[in-house]
Amino acid sequence: MKLSELKTGESAVIAKVYGHGGFRKRIVEMGFIKGTEVQVVLNAPLQDPVKYKVMDYEVSLRRAEANLVEVVTQEEAEEWRKNQPAIPGIVAEDCDFRHAVAEARGKHILVAFVGNPNCGKTSLFNIAGNAHEHVGNYSGVTVDAKVGNMKFEGYTFDIVDLPGTYSLSAYTPEELYVRKYIIEKTPDVIINVVDASNLERNLYLTAQLIDMDVPMIMALNMYDELRESGHTLDINQLGTLLGVPIVPTVGRTGEGVKQLFHEIIEIYEGKQKTFRHIHINHGTLLEKMIERVEVLIRKNPEPHQNYSGRFLAIKLLENDRQVEGIVKMLANADEIIKERNRCQEEIKQELEDDSEGAITDAKYGFVQGALKECFEKKTVYKRMLTRRIDAYVTNRYLGFPIFMALMFLTFFCTFTLGQYPMDWIDSGVGWLSDLIGSHMDDGPLKDLLVDGILAGVGGVIVFLPNIMILYAFISWMEDSGYMARAAFIMDKIMHKMGLHGKSFIPMIMGFGCNIPAIMATRTIEDRKSRLLTMLIVPMMSCSARLPVYIIVIGAFFPKHQALTLFTIYLIGIVMSVLMAKLFNKFVVKGESSPFVMELPPYRLPSAKSVARHTWEKGKQYLKKMGTIILAASIVVWALAYFPHHDDLTKEQQMEQSYIGQLGKAVEPAIRPCGLQWKEGVSLITGVGAKEIVASTMGVLYANNAEDVEAAEESDSSHLSKVLATSGMTPLAAFAFMVFVLLYMPCLPACIAIKHESGKWKWALFTAFYTTCLAWICATLVFQIGSLI
């Protein structure tokens, strides 16, 4: 716990002091050292500052400063003492125990992964932290800080995976966030993950981290690609030049990860020889200007407890608004700003460039210089392969057909490969139904088990293999780097429709689940584009809707399964793009900002990585089956069972039940779409989660099961066969799929829109417009189709 969390009168033992530079020196001099007891004497009326008693004298600290001191409570110390084995003849002093507890707590190392987007941070994080976070071969997959931990060589590592960023300016939320995290949380060691196949650009961020003067190690990731490329890199020399120890790693296989953490311990314990702080030389003129500003900043006894004076000076010259805010709090702020302005003027006159551009150029110059010393390019083997593939997949004429063909192949395999395991599960569910049906006495419990739980959950669980196959394909395309190409070829259309180029990434993620896709809109800097993307993401057909399509397609379009599914997904993409154009014109007006889509080299995704993603998805699906889908199936069954009359037939019973009455009430509204009351009820229950559409159909159509015998033999699931005999026409079935595709997103997705947009207005608007659109499109499909 942090010292700032203690209440008045409470005392604790100092375990660790974070921060560095002047602040750390001052606080240690004041007696805030490991193993010392500290007590909260008084909180100021506005909770800041706080008066502490340490080493028999009182000292006041600001809450932000106290936040940088980790403590253990007396109870924790006592607990630890109890758990220690007694050593005969030795009676330890209290303070020894406190020291030991503090020592043990000090064995915690906080490390943070910082690096460019798509340099493999999350892959390393997953290996190190034994986590299963989503990775993809395109930028912007991590939009939040992920936390994991591991034990290694007697230390406990708290590992944080930060979003990818190209620099530490304050332009985008990610940049600001990463910088703020480094400054405020002061990780013990930063792991700067560098893509070995793209050194120059990645080292620009390293140069900025060096300016920040933070303890750092470099993970030279994807080192296997560097080896294969034939380039030679003198790692030791580069490490010496940068003052940063470098460890080659391969995120896919875990190579080098142990060595990386061993070196982190060395840095933490102060034993690492390579690690030293260097000043990057920005050239004579710029260095002179940095010094002039830095001297004025340093006139203040403590400009900022975590920023170095040089970093503040450089950022001030770069017009960094956040740093300007910090400097404005200083006593001589006016003097500093005036001097900064004078320096900027001089830089402009001398270099004919603004100070920001000049500093960036100087940093790149430093990076190029360092690479010239120790890096030799031999061949361009890997990039040649990438270029050759790109010549086809991003070709003006071939790009789209290849994209379509890959999507079609995905859906084709989803059906054909998924058929076998689907049949096995279906037979298993059928066998269980028969078993219960023949061995249990008639009564409501038997009806609940057979017509409620097995028909509902069993009706949806059979599609688990299909969902896993679809996800495996999406995962493979993401990891290989193809999705970035898909975004690239869609970029022009996106811009025409007023969308940001980056919008395609959340849209692609929407095929898996709309909620992370809505959250992924955070990577879009422009707020208008972000909102616009959020509004259209729900039209990307998520995997939860897949069971409905498979049931309906299996029942009515058995000969053109893949083509029908492909058409449904395509309708979703087309409608989202059209709606974006419409919203851009009338609802969320604004210019789309330019965007350069990074095209990472192709990489063969490891089977382990694809299998892990697929399994994670399957696990999530199964968990849902066992909780909310099961509960929803029971509730739907109850609503269809009560009020119960034994003298009625099953169909009559259902029609007069609560759910039947609800269905009959909404039926007039959906009749123009060719839908009946059972579909209407399924659509309503699907608002909770889209899988419930299918499970509700399972429960409601369970009574038609007797008719299945009459249905012709087909490869479809049991529920598909039931549906085929329900009287629904193929045209109405297609309209139903269009309705499911377009109507309001599930409740959690609506809440995600509210959270991300900050307003209920946009969540309600999305629910309203998508439902209206679904009704219009389904009606058009049914009515026009009926005329043909």
Next chain:
Amino acid sequence: MTQEVIVYILIGLAVLVVAFRVYNIFTHKHKCCEKGEDNCCCEGCELAKECCKKFKVES
């Protein structure tokens, strides 16, 4: 115990699960949202923008 009683218990439990899920959806927040002066006190909530005011979409 008769079949009816078991069925009523199961229905009751199912209703509770559904109600809890709906409650959870509407009340879910980053655990640290209530703390801190600017409501941006933890690493997650700042980018999540669930409670942090500075990144809210202005429209």
